[in-house]
Amino acid sequence: MRVAGRRGFEPAIPAPMQHSPPFDDGMESVWRWVCPREIQLDVHARNKREVLAAVASLCAQSLGLPPAPILRALWRREQAGSTGLDHGVALPHARITGIEHPLTMFVRTTKPIEFRSPDGEPVSQLFVILVPEQRPSDEHLVLLARIAEMLTNRDLRSRVATASSAAVVHSIFAQWVVRHRRSE
8 A cells, every 4th residue: 555655555454365366366365455555635636537637647656557548448437437436436447458466546535526426426535446457357346346335334434534644544444344354
């Protein structure tokens, strides 16, 4: 996880998750990606295109790729249908050429943005998923489902909306993952 531009911060996820197999070695490994690997708070954007451009730039830095193809993939997916969920949350996702493993990122904007969500509410919390273009679709769908389920939790959304730092946000997500992974 990257905290406020610092690299090398290792997430506080129990050892079995940290050493889980790569994304394509089984559905159990999907849990490894549910807790966001990157977190960015207080992102300034006036509209959907700007926030996706900011997300693409942040992802590009993390992946060592140019931001333009990431933005194109996210925007193309958004044009196919809004990734806005309900309650001020969006789940932008895309398949990306040139990556081997998923990248999950949580972004919180300074002001809510119109996202054409089903409930009509603007979005200030985005959970972004980038997956390798050549991986099986079922893994991608399981990952989307796990994260969408997580984001339906009112308490979790409220806590990340008011969290004071990226480390606190990460801890909130990690606690949810540990609780729900054990319950299966």
